Amino acid sequence: MYGVVRVAADNVVSVYVVWRYKVSGKLRQIPVGTWKDKGGVSLKALRDRRDILAAEVKAHTDPIERRASAKLKRDADKQAAALKLEAEIEAAKLKAQADAAEAIQIQQSRLALQATEKARMTVRQLFDRWHHLDLRNRVKRGSDVLRSFEADVFPVIGDLAAEDVRKTHIQGILDAIRARATEDRPRVSTQKKTLSDMRQMFGWALERDYLLADPTAVIRKAKLGVSTERERVLTEAEVIELFQKLPVSGLTETSKVALMIQLSTASRIGETLLAHWAHVDFERRTWTIPAVIAKNGKLHTISLSDFALGQFQILHSMTGVTPWLFPNTELNASVCRKSTTKQVGDRQRYDKPILKNRSQDAHALELAGGRWVPHDLRRTAATMMVQLGVLPDVVEKCLNHTEPNKLKRIYQRASYEGAMREAWGLLGERLNLLHRRATGEAPNVLSE
Known part of the structure; x- marks a missing residue:
């Protein structure tokens, strides 16, 4: 090994060491390290490196050639x-x-x-596209519009190219709805609602350039007639009569309870039949109707009176093992929202013939004041609240109506929870007294 000695400016001595060797008579050298008097590689380490290189040479491997080859x-x-x-x-x-x-x-x-499809898109295809891009974003995902179209629109023009629809087709749909009208149900509101839905769909298609004209544009709602608002309210005497007739009416037990829940909470029959047990809190005595079920798309919490709570407890003993208050026969979803209304209608045939394969208890729920439907119980509950001294604004809150005055809707900050709880409580107490009158437990209770 040979070294080149250097002295740095700080007087530190270092030795740059190489190892010289011969391969095939040629002298070669390879660095093995640098020794310093203060730190650096030790002499022993330098010799160890030299020995490793010597072993490679002895094994006929030239370290320099190996490194060059590796490079x-x-x-x-x-x-x-x-x-x-x-x-x-x-x-x-x-x-x-x-x-x-x-x-x-x-x-x-x-x-x-x-472009080809657009040119000959059928009404059903147009509806599907409208539903997918717009309608399903509305309250209840447009399910009510779909039912209406399935019943009245698609059977007439569903397979017709949308661009071929004319006023006469639209008028034919409205005339078919009018043909189903009865003295009790003139169907004017149904005609106007169906026309409005079709007008929205064709208007949407115009905006997207799917159509060049709206076939509903020249049809005026006013020409269809005047919508009559139903005002049927059961008197307290009729409520007593209902309490007496309901147990022997032949209704399913769950439908009986559904009517009592509706009467004691002022809820809508559809919201009642779609309810889930997860939304009922027995400890807090509340029933919450989520926004996806509520007709106006707004969450609504109802305080349960003793009367209403008792109905929920009765129902829980029958259907509490399922997620739904009113499950269908397959126990995989809620019952149809129209089932109770149909059952009630079947038991008020009056002078009409009994429908085939329907209930034979054709007069079981006929009341002194004439034909009634489940929704009338909601109106009856609201009327009873007012008669019991509840303020109209509080009743509107109990009904979960949307405040029509925009200014009030935005800035009104008053909480109605206490007043609403009291209103439902008064209603429950009165219903309890009327029920006792109906069963003979309280013969002295006065009614209208």
Whole structure:
């Protein structure tokens, strides 16, 4: 080993050490390290490195050639990797260009197909597109509109190209609805609602350039007639009569309870039949109607009176093992929201013939004041609250009506919870007294 001695400015001495050897008669040297008098590699470490290199030479391996070979290999690998990366980048560029060209072609084909489809889109297809892009974002996801179209619109023009629909087709749909009218149900409101829904769909299609004209535009709602608001309210005498007739009416037990819950909470029959047990809190004595079920899309919490709570407890003993208050026969969903209304209607046939395969108890629920429907119980409950001294504003809150005055709706901050709880409590107490009168437990209770 040979060394080159150096002295630094700080007087630190260092020795740069190389090992010289011969291979095939040629003198070679290779660095083994640097020794310093203050730190650096020790002499022993330098000798150990020398011995390792000597062993390689003895084994006919030249360390210098090995290092040179390794460097050449590394350089070759780097060059190969660079060439591979360059090739991959170029391939990616070519693929991106091909994909872009293919995407343009696909888009052009899709646009051409859409143009063809748009030109001859059927009314049902137009409705499906309207429902997917707009209608399903509304309250109840447009389920009520779908039912209306399934019943009255699709059977007439569902398979007709939307651009071929004319005023005469729309008028035919409205005339078919009018043909089902009866003295009790003139169907004017149904005609106007169906016309309004069709007008919204065709108007939406116009905005999207699916159509060039709206076939409903020249039909005026006023020509269809005047909508009559139903005002049927059961008197207290009729409520007593209902309490007496309900147990022997032949209604299913759950339907009986549904009517009592509706009467004691002023809820809508549809909201009642779609209720879940998860929304009933027996400890807090509340029933919450979530926004997705409520007709106006607003969450509504009802305070349960003793009378109402008792009905929920009776129902829980029958259906509490399911998620729904009123499950269907397969126990996989809620019962149809129209089931109770149909059962009640079947038991008020008066002078009409009994429907085939329907209840034979055709007069079981006929009351002195004439035909009634479950929704009348909601109106009856509201009327009773007013008669018991509840303020109209509080009754409106109990009914979960939307405040028509925008200014009040935005700025009104008063809480009605206490007043609403008291209103439901007064209603429950009165219903309890009337029920006792009906069963003979309280014969002295006065009624209208």
